[in-house]
Amino acid sequence: MAVHRQPGTVLTDHTFAVPLDHDAPGGERIEIYAREVVAAGREDDELPWLLYLQGGPGGRSPRPLGRDGWLRRALDDYRVLLLDQRGTGRSTPASRQTLPERGDAAAQARYLSHFRADSIVRDCEVIRRELLGEEERWSVLGQSFGGFCAITYLSCAPQGLREVLITGGLPGLRSCAEDVYRAAFPRIERKNLGHYDRYPGDVDGVRDIVRHLHDTDVLLPGGGRLTPEAFQSLGIMLGSGNGSHTLHYLVEDAFVPGISRPELSDSFLSEVQGHLSFAGNPLYAVLHESIYGQLSVSPGATDWAAERVRQEFPQFNADRALAGEEPVLLTGETIHPWMFATDPALAPLRETAELLAQREQWTDLYDPAQLARNEVPVAAAIYHDDMYVDTADSIATARAVRGLRTWVTDEYEHDGLRVSGGQVLDRLVRMVRGEL
Structure with a gap:
């Protein structure tokens, strides 16, 4: 030893x-x-x-x-x-x-x-x-x-x-995965609104970033794709004591002047990658929804519960927000199948994660x-x-x-x-x- x-x-x-x-x-x-x-x-x-x-x-x-x-x-x-x-x-x-x-x-x-x-x-x-x-x-x-x-x-x-x-x-x-996320999205929305009350300028800052990602294919330094949905998942930061402040500093430094128009800076993309990459904890993504599986509560598969429940909360749809005047809401501690396409640390585990998402009859915990x-x-x-x-x-x-x-x-x-x-x-x- x-x-x-x-x-x-x-x-x-x-x-x-x-x-x-x-x-x-x-x-x-x-x-x-x-x-x-x-x-x-x-x-x-x-x-x-x-x-x-x-x-x-x-x-x-x-x-x-x-x-x-x-x-x-x-x-x-x-x-x-x-x-x-x-x-x-x-x-x-x-x-x-x-x-x-x-x-x-x-x-x-x-x-x-x-x-x-x-x-x-x-x-x-x-x-x-x-x-x-x-x-x-x-x-x-x-x-x-x-x-x-x-x-x-x-x-x-x-x-x-x-x-x-x-x-x-x-x-x-006695909460299944759907119950967990159905209760989570309203909390996540409250954290978003609290952040925007604290930093009103971030409403436009986040909209500008998400609009840029909607119109431009952006790669992170490690090769992953920064999509609007991936950027929205940075909302997980809002659950920690200093997370709102950290997010604000990230948003305010997002753009630098480009040849023809502003572009996302290398420093911004590097910091975003540090927050989004699952290279250091891949099991967090692969196993996350399985921690709620219990045979006596819900014998069926978790089946990407966060992705399914998110559809019940259209206010988190970035395209809808950009089409109107609403703030873009960020998401939280939710795992989605697209993460296994955009993150190089997860991409080789995509089929494995799918099989776990479809697994039924998890034993009670x-x-x-x-x-x-x-x-x-x-x-x-x-x-x-x-x-x-x-x-x-x-x-x-x-x-x-x-x-x-x-x-x-x-x-x-x-x-x-x-x-x-x-x-x-x-x-x-x-x-x-x-x-x-």
Whole structure:
């Protein structure tokens, strides 16, 4: 195991072998990487473990730079394990470069069907037993999709949990993909209107960009196509604390003078590519809608639910906006089939993604009966009007989990854990301990 030191911390690498399919433990095994972080000088202390489950799906764990962010608070009390969930980071990778080794698109889709929250939780249990022993429990901190995983953990393996802390990640227990997006688009519209109230000049700025993309074939530096729909998907930025401001600065620097007319600048296109490319997290796109699949809720396929539901909200149609006086509305945390044509990191996975979108009868991820008799202390931060996770769903789930305590706040957006300097985590820790 490699050990490294950073300011105020000691980092230790861990690698674990787990079954690809936990129901076939004698079959193929994959590797899961995790980074242990402990405060410098406390390496030998008997500290409780805190497992961090990252948002996503398909996001690797944070790469710490010393005792920074929420780790500053966590390391006061815990030995932290930052998990690269299966397929991400230094775990056995799953991308356009590695998935062809599995075989054709059907084989790739079968392989990726084992990459949802239920498999992640079972990975965690293998790791817990190896690191802590069969009887020892650990705490879990779940951010966004990591909170979804934490609710799955409470449903199927509560015996491994000492306490659970969730930030912006209480899923709808009985919400299918269509329900999720039908509730999401009005929230996304509100975030758009809030942005345009803050930066009125961006109404024309965005219209100018989208009109240019409508009339001109524009390539990003990496070879992807910047279409009006692709630009609209930058609305995902509006769900974070500084996202509106970042979007504004992007829009205001979009054009430079061209030979015959203004054109989109290289710096603008480079920055847009950084926001739009799925090269760093392809599983986010490939698996996104599958995280809502549950046999007992909706036995059919997710079938590109966001794309279908979007048609119910014509105000997001860019052509309609350009033909009239309405602002062009940007979209949010939605995945669409055209992304697998415009993004070079996703294009080789187009058929695989289609097969996953048409897959039926996903197993259930949550057990309402088990959650109703929960005995594990749980505290959750719910961000008021969270663009990514429906507040009504979160509150309903909070009521369905016995003993779960909530903190509903509009002080932060969805990224409150990351940007609060440890304040969000500190409040949840004190809540779960009964100090608040």
